Amino acid sequence: MKNRIALALAAALFSAVPALAADAPAPAAAPSPAAAAPPVDPRVAASRAVVQEMGEQLKGELIGALEAGGPAKAIPVCQQKAQVIAGEISQKKGWKVARVSLKPRNPANTPDAWEKQVLEQFDARVAGGDGADSMEATSETVQDGKKVFRYMKAIRTAVKPCLACHGESIAPEIDAALKELYPADQARGYKAGMVRGAFSVTQPLP
Numbered sequence: 001m002k003n004r005i006a007l008a009l010a011a012a013l014f015s016a017v018p019a020l021a022a023d024a025p026a027p028a029a030a031p032s033p034a035a036a037a038p039p040v041d042p043r044v045a046a047s048r049a050v051v052q053e054m055g056e057q058l059k060g061e062l063i064g065a066l067e068a069g070g071p072a073k074a075i076p077v078c079q080q081k082a083q084v085i086a087g088e089i090s091q092k093k094g095w096k097v098a099r100v101s102l103k104p105r106n107p108a109n110t111p112d113a114w115e116k117q118v119l120e121q122f123d124a125r126v127a128g129g130d131g132a133d134s135m136e137a138t139s140e141t142v143q144d145g146k147k148v149f150r151y152m153k154a155i156r157t158a159v160k161p162c163l164a165c166h167g168e169s170i171a172p173e174i175d176a177a178l179k180e181l182y183p184a185d186q187a188r189g190y191k192a193g194m195v196r197g198a199f200s201v202t203q204p205l206p
């Protein structure tokens, strides 16, 4: 028992100071990622920035609502704010910015054919053991006769608070609030680390 605690402590200390970890890969073995990375496509960079802005706004609303009244009270906030935030950012940029899921809670978040295909690829990667935090996909295509650039970034149920409203066992008062607002809710039964959905950005191209 004591040993296990000591090991855990050592692991924590060494991971905080990676240079001291005995089995860390020799730094000279691999070129530094910063030096090797190709320049980022500006359309991807712009998509990432928009997704980050939307994610931060959603997180801010969610944390505020959870702190103010717990998950049951936070549900109406998610319902009212999520679509408004997506709409405001879309309008500001003149792009389409949304969240989509293979098992949407809000039917407005149902994926189209490309989004569905990408979400299935993200799921397959996680099933194959991919622990990546930021799985992404892009596509250049034509929509309604106009050239567009599309970008998606996976949203994972990485943190426990997500499971209060999207997990396998949902508390009765949360369950009741969800059933009232979302009679067709599919967004349940998730475990930590699964792909809950994705941000999806569509930029018109010149």
Ligand code: HEC
Binding pocket: 062, 070, 071, 072, 074, 075, 076, 078, 079, 080, 082, 083, 099, 100, 101, 103, 104, 105, 106, 107, 109, 155, 156, 157, 158, 159, 161, 162, 163, 164, 165, 166, 187, 196, 197, 198
């Ligand atoms: C307080 C309950 C609650 C918590 C906690 C919560 N969600 Fe949700 N989630 C909702 C509601 C309600 C919606 C539907 C929003 C709407 O109407 O657009 C939703 C929708 C979503 C969607 C859009 C797709 C869909 O199903 O309609 C994603 C993606 C999502 N949540 C991910 C997460 C993640 C990741 C976390 C943890 C960081 C999380 N949620 C935590 C209640 C919650």
